Amino acid sequence: MSVTAASIATSKAIxxxxxxxxxxxxxxxDETTATxxxxxxxxRIRVPLPLHRLLLKFRAPAVPSxxxxxxxxxxxxxxxxxxxxxxxxxxxxxxxxxxxxxxxPVRLFDAPAxxxxxxxxxxxxxxxxxxxxxxxxxGARRGPxxxxxxxxxxxxxxxxxxxxxxxxxxxxRRRAILAGVTIADAGDIIxxxxxxxxxxxxxxxxxxxxxxxxxxxxxxLGGDSSVAYPLIDQRRQNGALDVIRIGRPAASTGxxxxxxxLLALPGVERYAQVVPVGFGADHGDDxxxxxxxxxxxxxxxxxxxxxxxxxxxxxxxxxxxxxxxxDSRPSFAYRQVHALLCRLGRAHRIASVDxxxxxxxxxxxxxxxxxxxxxxxxxxxxxxxPA
Amino acid sequence: MTRPRLQLPPHGxxxxxxxxxxxxxxxxxxxxxxxxxxGNAYVSGARLGPAAIRASSLGLPQxxxxxxxxxxxxxxxxxxxxxxxxxxxxxxxxxAEAGALPLVxxxxxxxxxxxxxxxxQAGPLDIVWxxxxxxxxxxxxxGWHNHKQVLRRIAGxxxxxxxxxIGHRGxxxxxxxxxxxxxxxIGGGPLPESWLRSERPLYVSVDIDSLDPCIAPGxxxxxxxxxxxxxxxxxxxxxxxxxxxxGADVMxxxxxxxxxxxxxxxxxxxxxxxxDGMAARSPAAHRTFEGA
Numbered sequence: 001m002s003v004t005a006a007s008i009a010t011s012k013a014i015x016x017x018x019x020x021x022x023x024x025x026x027x028x029x030d031e032t033t034a035t036x037x038x039x040x041x042x043x044r045i046r047v048p049l050p051l052h053r054l055l056l057k058f059r060a061p062a063v064p065s066x067x068x069x070x071x072x073x074x075x076x077x078x079x080x081x082x083x084x085x086x087x088x089x090x091x092x093x094x095x096x097x098x099x100x101x102x103x104x105p106v107r108l109f110d111a112p113a114x115x116x117x118x119x120x121x122x123x124x125x126x127x128x129x130x131x132x133x134x135x136x137x138x139g140a141r142r143g144p145x146x147x148x149x150x151x152x153x154x155x156x157x158x159x160x161x162x163x164x165x166x167x168x169x170x171x172x173r174r175r176a177i178l179a180g181v182t183i184a185d186a187g188d189i190i191x192x193x194x195x196x197x198x199x200x201x202x203x204x205x206x207x208x209x210x211x212x213x214x215x216x217x218x219x220x221l222g223g224d225s226s227v228a229y230p231l232i233d234q235r236r237q238n239g240a241l242d243v244i245r246i247g248r249p250a251a252s253t254g255x256x257x258x259x260x261x262l263l264a265l266p267g268v269e270r271y272a273q274v275v276p277v278g279f280g281a282d283h284g285d286d287x288x289x290x291x292x293x294x295x296x297x298x299x300x301x302x303x304x305x306x307x308x309x310x311x312x313x314x315x316x317x318x319x320x321x322x323x324x325x326x327d328s329r330p331s332f333a334y335r336q337v338h339a340l341l342c343r344l345g346r347a348h349r350i351a352s353v354d355x356x357x358x359x360x361x362x363x364x365x366x367x368x369x370x371x372x373x374x375x376x377x378x379x380x381x382x383x384x385x386p387a
Numbered sequence: 388m389t390r391p392r393l394q395l396p397p398h399g400x401x402x403x404x405x406x407x408x409x410x411x412x413x414x415x416x417x418x419x420x421x422x423x424x425x426g427n428a429y430v431s432g433a434r435l436g437p438a439a440i441r442a443s444s445l446g447l448p449q450x451x452x453x454x455x456x457x458x459x460x461x462x463x464x465x466x467x468x469x470x471x472x473x474x475x476x477x478x479x480x481x482x483a484e485a486g487a488l489p490l491v492x493x494x495x496x497x498x499x500x501x502x503x504x505x506x507x508q509a510g511p512l513d514i515v516w517x518x519x520x521x522x523x524x525x526x527x528x529x530g531w532h533n534h535k536q537v538l539r540r541i542a543g544x545x546x547x548x549x550x551x552x553i554g555h556r557g558x559x560x561x562x563x564x565x566x567x568x569x570x571x572x573i574g575g576g577p578l579p580e581s582w583l584r585s586e587r588p589l590y591v592s593v594d595i596d597s598l599d600p601c602i603a604p605g606x607x608x609x610x611x612x613x614x615x616x617x618x619x620x621x622x623x624x625x626x627x628x629x630x631x632x633x634g635a636d637v638m639x640x641x642x643x644x645x646x647x648x649x650x651x652x653x654x655x656x657x658x659x660x661x662x663d664g665m666a667a668r669s670p671a672a673h674r675t676f677e678g679a
Contacts, residue, residue: 153429153608154558155560157560166560166561168558168559168560169558169559169560169561169562169563170557170558171555171556171557171558171559171562171563171564171574172556172557172574172612174562176561176562177558323601324600324601324604325600325601325602325603325604325646325647325649326646326647326649334611334612335611335612338612363646364600364604364644364646366430366604366606366607366609366644367600367601367604367606367609367611367644368600370600370608370609370610370611371600371609371611374557374558374610374611377558
């Protein structure tokens with residue numbers, strides 16, 4: 001029998017000292033089995049109790065062949081655990097600096113869970129429960145959880161035979177959308193008590209780097225609209241990017257500063273703020289590359305020509321700016337935003353999407369959230385199957 | 388047949404008299420409340436709809452057609468869902484057999500099945516169904532009534548003729564417009580001419596989610612981009628004026644999700660428009676089963 005490269009690698013791995021991953025945790029333990037997982041990326045496995053006991057012998061560095069006997073079934077099982085990351089080389093133990101994401105109790109549209117690894121899905125979802133960026137966004141940190149709950153009214157389903165996503169049907173456009181487009185949900189970014197913005201935003205960028213390595217389109221669920229910053233920062237590193245933000249004009253100094261900061265990032269060339277009818281157009285002191293466009297003008301003619309055709313764009317939707325009962329402020333009608341997203345999808349390449357300002361404490365949450373979910377799917381359709 | 392026992396509300400819809408049906412009932416409009424949301428497993432609160440609609444109706448001018456409010460079907464006496472459906476059916480049968488016209492306040496939309504089933508002596512009966520959804524989900528795996536497939540069940544009733552869904556929109560799992568040979572689905576007005584030119588009796592069901600959520604946020608499954616209230620009222624008034632309405636309902640008002648009673652007020656306003664249309668039609672032509 002020939003000796004394969006894989007078997008050589010396995011033998012070599014078995015010969016080196018290994019140690020338990022600092023991320024290894026126990027989820028369940030009984031008389032016969034243990035369910036163990038890596039809190040770093042959610043990898044889970046159920047193992048026989050004897051193997052679990054064997055695994056614990058690697059609390060201190062040990063060589064698998066010495067612990068389990070070379071070539072034994074136990075040694076092979078340990079090697080499987082090494083491949084899954086439960087055992088790591090003793091001389092290369094990753095620093096444990098806290099979990100980066102949490103598993104939500106439900107996933108967006110009940111789509112599959114995504115580990116903290118390059119997603120093979122076409123679309124990968126990440127929640128950011130962060131609302132320190134805007135005074136009026138208090139409560140929006142619960143947005144990712146709440147929007148996932150609402151999204152269960154529009155389940156992601158696979159064809160029984162092909163295993164491909166069925167997608168949905170847009171009754172207003174009379175066409176199927178997102179058929180065959182795979183979606184996965186990576187959970188929520190962890191935000192520790194008292195943690196600063198720079199640390200959280202850095203974590204968002206790191207997680208997005210890990211998730212989008214295979215080309216998945218990231219969707220970020222806020223949180224307030226400040227969390228779009230690390231997403232845009234991450235996306236612009238893969239090529240020139242324009243930002244299209246569908247929301248009310250910035251009302252705080254922080255929000256105003258963010259558009260300037262984004263435009264200062266290399267690769268971010270234009271920032272188009274689409275505002276509800278009732279807000280004026282550009283101010284004189286807007287930075288170069290910034291444009292403010294009322295949505296009726298955007299739909300009529302202005303936005304797409306100003307940007308040019310075929311741009312790579314990030315699209316952000318502020319849920320707080322969607323029309324709802326009892327809100328007398330200028331706001332967006334659903335059909336306006338729906339039409340604009342469809343148009344953007346035809347004219348540009350949508351590289352990422354954020355849905356921010358999701359706040360379950362806001363009035364008429366049920367109605368607003370359902371509108372938001374509709375618009376998110378419309379944005380994804382605009383990105384993945386524009387027509 | 389024993390007349391079903393109904394629970395008296397504190398006041399009647401539009402401040403009509405509340406209580407037992409009068410001796411002479413032919414042509415009367417009789418309100419029957421059904422404070423049940425058994426048919427909706429996702430969100431509760433529509434059980435509070437009848438009381439909210441009645442309360443909001445007090446702030447509106449009296450509609451041109453009058454009636455009596457017989458009260459609510461008993462729901463929370465440990466009865467199971469199937470019993471409640473049967474109680475609703477019995478209450479509507481009692482109304483219909485006396486020649487009166489049932490006006491049912493829900494409750495979730497599954498309740499409409501009982502009301503339509505009770506009108507089997509009026510058939511063939513056409514249905515106009517104002518709704519953001521087609522309510523035509525498959526019946527697989529469900530031996531019970533629910534609000535997602537209530538129209539499919541109604542379609543199977545022997546006395547039901549054509550059906551028209553108005554207000555369907557938004558994202559669905561598949562193209563729901565091609566469900567049944569006798570089912571027409573439109574997103575909004577105008578009313579198809581053929582639906583105004585028929586001598587068949589008509590049942591009108593209004594799911595309040597046919598309205599835009601900006602107008603009627605208090606409902607369990609809102610869908611953006613819905614009808615405006617004036618448009619809904621115009622269609623209801625026209626239908627009631629042109630067709631012989633044998634019964635009607637308004638469903639899915641959920642006060643727990645409402646904002647400033649907007650939704651219950653919209654429901655009461657829609658009912659008033661329907662009643663105005665009925666009053667505009669020759670009473671003899673629409674208020675009895677004669678000629679059905």
